[in-house]
Amino acid sequence: MKFLRIGTAGAERPAVMDGDTAFDLSGVTRDIDGAFLADRGVERTREQLDEGRLRPIAVAGLRIGAPVARPGKVVCIGLNYRDHAAETATAVPAEPVVFMKASNTVVGPDDTVLIPRGSAKTDYEVELAVVIGRTARYLDSPADSAAHIAGYTLADDVTERAYQHERGGQWDKGKSCETFNPLGPYLVTPDEVGDPGDLELRLWVNGELRQDGHTKNMVFGAHHVVWYLSQFMVLEPGDVINTGTPAGVAFGANDFPYLVKGDVVTIESPRLGRQRHAFGQA
Template identity: 70%
Template sequence: MKLLRVGPEGAERPAVLAEDGSLLDLSGLTRDIDGDFLAAGLERARAAYAAGELPPLQNAERIGAPLARPGKVVCIGLNYRDHAEETGADTPAEPIIFMKASNTVVGPDDDVLIPRGSEKTDYEVELAVVMGGRARYLDSPADARPLIAGYAISNDVSEREFQLERGGQWDKGKSCETFNPLGPYLVTADEIDEPQNLGLRLWVNGELRQDGDSENMIFPVDHLIWYLSQFMVLDPGDVINTGTPAGVALGSPGIPFLRRGDVMELEIDGLGRQRQRLA
């Protein structure tokens, strides 16, 4: 299933995108698409969809993030070989972990705000993994896959000066408001046969900047979930941004950082497309 939330900010309604492109209302089964629903309500929604029991939904003026109130957004740095190379970094021996504030998550086509004083706002197309089960001290990566609710496109927007030149943790260059467009929909895990075989692309003002494939991850999705579970509990509704391929402005001399009025467009195979304007 393709799950999404439509409507004005703060008043989104949960929905399913049907195969014919129409929207079906999920609000009779759940108040929202959140951790509780992903943990306990997916099968009920899948059955109702298969039985044709979901009523049509007309309001699609805005698509919100497909997940309400993620508990946490965990990010993996330098997780593509070509991205590590372009930034001059060594290949990590273990995953590099940082966090983004959960309130950075916005809709896939919402404006992205340039922070005050920013000179180095950057883009990163990423495969986002959304948890549907609890991961705590998993025994092996093989235990991770059944705990995944689904996948979505994430734009891990970053301010590189704040991140790298101002001391301290990366988080302050990653957690500015609107710095995590997510969606347009959450594709449930049963529809993605292999998360390590997805093309990722990003354009700025129509120019292709990133063109990669998730097969080039240093640490694949299952390994990341297993690894993270050794250090923190992952709960249903948590988001993992799994890293970005080469082509970011940080690693591309001559490529400008983002400015107001620029337009970013992102896509991942099978997961749809995003579009954001910088404001």
């Protein structure tokens, strides 16, 4: 199944895709959020579909919001692809590099992303994102992670590199600007995704392919990341984990220009869908 939220910002309607057909979830839940996921939301939706109790709806041409509403936190993993570490002349980390993004950076997959005032180095990062479905704390092993994952989605971990590296302190100030985490279009359940270590990730800027990566090149796989984070923080339903980006960012050793107003970024993974967001000015 693929969960999605459709409609104007702040008034999205929950829906689910089963095959090529969208079904209204308004009778099942007010929204796709942590409370829905914690209350067997995925399982209840499957039961309703199997019983033929959901009404088909048309979604073509409607705005798609982020697939999970109001995440409690957005946790991110840095330098988690060997080729990305190499392009930034950074050693492959011995343990996951962890940082946070403000939860209100999350916007819809096709919403306008705002370049901060004074920014000179706004960058893009296509990433596989994990959405937590059950509370995870002190998991015994990575093998336990699967039972705590509601599904997967796409993220663009937009970053202002000067704020991240040249303004002192932690990375968060370059990661938490408004609109800096377009998410979606879908929350895809694990049964449809299959192996999260076997996903292609691509990103284009104005039609030019910049990132052409694969999750097989991750240093720490998605299940390892969930297990690892659970040793340091409680992961709750609706939390989002960005798992890192492959090579090809503007900050790397490839002379790609940073983003400016009017640029359009497209990201895609065949089993997760596609985003297309334009960049505006804050």
